[in-house]
Amino acid sequence: MDRPHISASIDDLETALEEATSHANNVRLDEIAFELTFRKTSRARELALHLGELRAASRDKPINTAPSHSARGTVTRAAGPAATTVKRRPTAEQEAAIAAFRNGGSTKINAYAGTGKTSTLELIAHASPKSGQYIAFNRSIVAEAKGRFPTSVNCSTTHGLAFRATPTDLRTNSGKMTGKTSSNQLAEILGLTKLWRVDKDHSLQPRSQAFLILDTIRRFAQSADDDILPKHVPHHGSLLTASLDTLGEVERFAVKGAKHVWGRMTDHADLVPLGHDGYLKLWALSRPQIASDFILLDEAQDTNPAVLEVLRQQSSQLVYVGDRYQQIYEWRGAVNAMEQIATEETVRLTLSFRFGRGIADAASRVLAELGEGVPLTGNADLQSRVGHCEPRAILARTNASAMTALVEALNDGRKPHLVGGNREMMEMLRGVQDLKEGNPSTVAEFFGFQNWDEVVRFTDTPEGEHLLTFVNLVQSRGERQLMWALNRTVEEEECDLVISTAHKAKGREWRTVRLMDDFLKSRPARVSDPGSKLKQEQDRAAELRLFYVALTRARDVVDIPDPLFAQFGLHTSGARQAPGTIPPANEGRTKQPTSPAPTKTEPWAPPSNWSPPQRGPQLVRETPPAKAAKPTPKKGFFRRLFDL
Numbered sequence: 001m002d003r004p005h006i007s008a009s010i011d012d013l014e015t016a017l018e019e020a021t022s023h024a025n026n027v028r029l030d031e032i033a034f035e036l037t038f039r040k041t042s043r044a045r046e047l048a049l050h051l052g053e054l055r056a057a058s059r060d061k062p063i064n065t066a067p068s069h070s071a072r073g074t075v076t077r078a079a080g081p082a083a084t085t086v087k088r089r090p091t092a093e094q095e096a097a098i099a100a101f102r103n104g105g106s107t108k109i110n111a112y113a114g115t116g117k118t119s120t121l122e123l124i125a126h127a128s129p130k131s132g133q134y135i136a137f138n139r140s141i142v143a144e145a146k147g148r149f150p151t152s153v154n155c156s157t158t159h160g161l162a163f164r165a166t167p168t169d170l171r172t173n174s175g176k177m178t179g180k181t182s183s184n185q186l187a188e189i190l191g192l193t194k195l196w197r198v199d200k201d202h203s204l205q206p207r208s209q210a211f212l213i214l215d216t217i218r219r220f221a222q223s224a225d226d227d228i229l230p231k232h233v234p235h236h237g238s239l240l241t242a243s244l245d246t247l248g249e250v251e252r253f254a255v256k257g258a259k260h261v262w263g264r265m266t267d268h269a270d271l272v273p274l275g276h277d278g279y280l281k282l283w284a285l286s287r288p289q290i291a292s293d294f295i296l297l298d299e300a301q302d303t304n305p306a307v308l309e310v311l312r313q314q315s316s317q318l319v320y321v322g323d324r325y326q327q328i329y330e331w332r333g334a335v336n337a338m339e340q341i342a343t344e345e346t347v348r349l350t351l352s353f354r355f356g357r358g359i360a361d362a363a364s365r366v367l368a369e370l371g372e373g374v375p376l377t378g379n380a381d382l383q384s385r386v387g388h389c390e391p392r393a394i395l396a397r398t399n400a401s402a403m404t405a406l407v408e409a410l411n412d413g414r415k416p417h418l419v420g421g422n423r424e425m426m427e428m429l430r431g432v433q434d435l436k437e438g439n440p441s442t443v444a445e446f447f448g449f450q451n452w453d454e455v456v457r458f459t460d461t462p463e464g465e466h467l468l469t470f471v472n473l474v475q476s477r478g479e480r481q482l483m484w485a486l487n488r489t490v491e492e493e494e495c496d497l498v499i500s501t502a503h504k505a506k507g508r509e510w511r512t513v514r515l516m517d518d519f520l521k522s523r524p525a526r527v528s529d530p531g532s533k534l535k536q537e538q539d540r541a542a543e544l545r546l547f548y549v550a551l552t553r554a555r556d557v558v559d560i561p562d563p564l565f566a567q568f569g570l571h572t573s574g575a576r577q578a579p580g581t582i583p584p585a586n587e588g589r590t591k592q593p594t595s596p597a598p599t600k601t602e603p604w605a606p607p608s609n610w611s612p613p614q615r616g617p618q619l620v621r622e623t624p625p626a627k628a629a630k631p632t633p634k635k636g637f638f639r640r641l642f643d644l
Helices: 010-022 026-036 042-058 092-102 117-126 139-146 158-165 174-178 183-190 206-221 237-241 244-265 275-285 305-312 357-369 399-411 423-436 452-458 462-477 479-486 532-551 562-567 637-642
Strands: 107-111 132-136 153-157 294-297 317-322 345-349 393-396 416-418 497-501 510-515 554-559
Touching: 010 026, 010 042, 010 158, 010 174, 026 042, 092 107, 092 117, 092 345, 107 117, 117 132, 117 139, 117 294, 117 317, 132 139, 132 158, 139 153, 153 158, 158 275, 174 275, 183 206, 183 244, 206 244, 206 275, 237 244, 237 452, 237 462, 275 305, 357 532, 357 554, 393 399, 399 416, 399 423, 399 462, 399 479, 399 497, 423 452, 423 462, 423 479, 452 462, 462 479, 510 532
Parallel strands: 107 317, 107 345, 132 153, 132 294, 294 317, 393 497, 393 510, 416 497, 510 554
Antiparallel strands: none
């Protein structure tokens, strides 16, 4: 049997499965099932299991359970009876959310970490016999919701809604819909062959010119704008030090090129792929009306402006649930919808089901720094603490620090799993290789640099300080050694330690978590920016939100670096624990992992017209347990390689 989906990513396979299911296309389902037998990741196994469940269900009823669609892309669905019932009793806060929904107006639910956002929407869905539409960005959340929500509520990702509403002449061409165009391919398509010297200090190779055009289109696609504008042009890498005149020249080039390429992407007869962001933008520009009595938006804080504008135009009752302090994707085009949305009803969820008072109190300190006066309440039935622990998961702010933890874990004979896989980090290291060979890189952080030495020099500037940890890591370890380490990771079910960035850990939880020492190190604003002070305040708030997300991933124990403890007015009781290494499996803690050559940052000062709410009593960090005698560590592959 041929493999027509051999080049498809797991995201593409999931989209194809959803489309084939909605059209009862058994031939396509057979192809997808066959392709999944060659994929060995846990996500592929989950997708294969889901496909098997769909086919088992199809023996008793038609497989096409997705809503039908009109030519305009409107979702149409008749209300049906509930397929499930909610057995748990709502909390007082959840009862208030249900009551607000029953009033018939739009509702905003401000929900802290672990307070049951999706569960509350499930309760709301079961409280109404009307037809509803549940929307989330994450596919796994939607897959789980389909088994919990009543049949009168359709559950879908925003991309799923957009895909099914795309015109048939585009949707039937899977390559056109979900394919990707690389920077090299676009440069060839556009005939970009010459170096563009913008000024004496900035020049762009053809590959970099194409990357700039593609990234401009991506930012436009995620915006609420109808046209491509200069504000959609990104200022990456070397452009952070460019003059306003140079930036204006770059923006004019990028806007002109992006408009040309976008026109080809939306032409069904042209071979340039539309891509996932592209068909979502087409859907948004069509001003769709979602034919449901009510719409439930989960994790609303991360909604991009394009989707938010679609929802603003709906005539249905809207319910937004999200945590304004978990908005950590502004770099991807998301806006903090929970701050921008105006609704008739507003309620709160402050009681966490995930952890107890110890972690909740620490998180409330971070919320206070963000200006929040309502604390997070811990679950009285759970015993949680802030203190030393043997971590199940180690979380880092940056990819560089996550790689540091990975190398140390391998060196101590651990079997680490990297959340989200190694592709993003591998791309950064391949970018290093490209630059060392004198070729431009399509990694955003390296944009516009002609070689690796330019990147190294860039880290000596205020604009390039955010790359210093990564550059130090590459200089000390070498990109080949780091790539080897990334290839030594295992699946999560086989690991004895989970390593993740805080961004990829969002939505996840573990029993014990340790945070690395790179949190709250803001990326500096442009020196020439007259709004630099405001930018620094915004960056500080973004860093605090990311720290809050990382802090609230633990259920039982979270281990916070001592400098952060002091920064939030906390203190350690008892003797400090001596430094060592990441603990071997089944042993106590011996080291707080640290990133190489940490950089110094200036202390942050809040605006003169702002002060945080009054803090409660001082938290006390538990004294670490007495350190047991440490056995001779098992040699990891770096020790064996260099005979250390």
